[in-house]
Amino acid sequence: MSKNIEPKLRKIGDYLKLEDDTVFIIPEYQRPYSWGTEHCDKLWQDIEDFIASDSKDRYFFGTIIINCQDNDTKFGLIDGQQRTTTFLLLLKALLVRINVAIGKTENDEDSENLCRGLKERRRRIMGILYKAETEDIPDKPDIKRDMDICKGISILENYSINEHYKTELNTILQAVDFVEAESNVVKIPRKQKDNRYTNFFRNFKYFYEMINSLSESELNKMAKAVTDSCEVIEIKSWQVEQAITMFNSLNSDGLPLYDADIISAQLYAEAEKQGKVNQFKVLWKEFLERVDELRDRGIGNIDSILMQQMYYARAQRKEIVSDTGSINVTTPGLRRYFTEINKELISHPIELCEGMINLTKIWLKISSYPIAQVLLKFNENAKLFLASYFYRFNADEITEKTIKTVVESILRLFTIMEVVDIGYSSSNFKTFMFGEEVKLIDSSVTAAEIKKDFDKHIHDKWNKETIKAEIMDYDKNMLVYLNEFLFAKEHEIVFEIGAKYDIEHIMPNSGKNISEIRADAEIENEEEFRGIVNKLGNKILLEEKINRAIGNEWFRTKVSTKLKDKTGYVDSSYPIASTLVSKYEEINKPFWKKDDIYDATEKAAERIVKFIFET
Secondary structure: OOOOOEEEEEEHHHHHOOOOOOEEEEOOOOOOOOOOHHHHHHHHHHHHHHHHHOOOOOEEEEEEEEEEEOOOOEEEEEEOHHHHHHHHHHHHHHHHHHHHHHHHHOOOHHHHHHHHHHHHHHHHHHHHHHOOOHHHOOOOOOHHHHHHHHOOOOOEEEOOOOOOOOOHHHHHHOOOOHHHHHHHOOOOOOOOHHHHOOHHHHHHHHHHHHHHOOOHHHHHHHHHHHHHOEEEEEEEEOOHHHHHHHHHHHOOOOOOOOHHHHHHHHHHHHHHHOOOHHHHHHHHHHHHHHHHHHHHOOOOOHHHHHHHHHHHHHHHOOOOEOOOOOEOOOOOOHHHHHHHHOOOOOOOHHHHHHHHHHHHHHHHHHOOOHHHHHHOOOOOHHHHHHHHHHOOOOHHHOOHHHHHHHHHHHHHHHHHHHHOOOOOOOHHHHHHHHHHHHHHOOOOOOHHHHHHHHHHHHHHHOOHHHHHHHHHHOOOOHHHHHHHHHHHHHOOOOOOOOOOEEEEEOOOOOOOOHHHHHHHOOOOOHHHHHHHOOOHHHEEEEEHHHHHHHOOOOHHHHHOOOOOOOOOHHHOOOHHHHHHHHHHOOOOOOOOOHHHHHHHHHHHHHHHHHHHHHO
């Protein structure tokens, strides 16, 4: 028979004081320790302000939700791991400083009471961190005896598959002093100064330095306040699903939690119930590793993949199309969809994981395709619908040819959205895409049929002249990528966006020589200059290092092949820059005039209009 939920208001010192056979655990599905020094600073200031207020009340630090396991010997931190870990680091920093302070005050008759208080604080904290009995803790710090007490005792064990530094907290807690802790903690390769340390040690160091600025009397007050004047509500549950439900409902505003945390917790609980938890852990770890790769490439994160999964599931279940055929574009929140609307997804944790892993593999694979690189620069919503199409395939089946037709179709529509005044929420975009998504997921509908739908929609809603006029007036940057891609395709030049690049103004929009450059370009005044400098024909892609080198130089310097100590367009692999070099290399003193900008803009507009309407 399961026990009832037990909520208790507890002092931090009592909450953290565990029995000999008991330990806090960080469950496998939890996020890593992510609090930074800014969180520690807020915690520190809150405690300092509380002490300064001289209040008789206690200071409340929120709710901790615990899942009790293995005959109450393991306390799984469902909600509260960040605060629990941070309080342990704070207590350790206090202990290190108290040990020094006792040595300074024990021979001072005027400080006798203070020294007694510091010794009480020392016993209290060592009892918490090392489960030591009062009689076993020496009055004065004793390196050998303290070391015997510190070593081998674990108050918190980390099983999170997301945490890279599982033993770091215990390394710090088991050190006798700051120097030992600093010498034993992880140093992250290729990082400098404090960035080479983990969040665990950086936060410990922050507390240590803040505490070192306190007097012995202030130190005593701080230690007592932390253990005995700060409180949490500890809620114990004996069913993981029940604990996770509380975790969800108590934090329904979403402020301290991410949707992914709730969803992953429920998937883990379901896998555990089905006896598949080990398989799930392996898959979830792989999924998170691939999501990290996506994030590093700027493609997405865990929430974006979960959102794509939700869009696919809604289209699969025909939730976006009513019985009368009307399109429902209202989208529920991630958490609500997975935990309330479509619980069936959670009930198949292995299959869901495998599907999302396949999706991440496809994104990683297609991110090297030039057409996909261009689309990924456009509105984020494009990814939601393209992902639904990807669910047709295994990652091994994907080629550039496989996805070309559908990617181009989506890119054409989102290009129009970039240049017209109406946004994504318009029925011309959102409603159409939601309706088309049902076909995108249906493997019986061919790419050619999908393209035909886009062709008809584009021709029905817009005309070439209107779109061309919008492109001629366009002064933002998104179309620069598309123009460069289409130019390369037109001239059969290899194109890849690359990692480090800039949007280059061929005629600079600023700089010390700008007046002379404007005169060279036959631009009469500031107003005319502002109307032309940001046109599409004056912008190209250029490697970052080249753009930094040539800065706001004259056009003749940028395209020159005779630069001595500088680089220029001649060293660029981007198609328009390299073509400009070829075009002007035989001209002794080339100029880039306003007519050149208008001509380049006209050609870019025609190129893009042709792509939109004739592809």
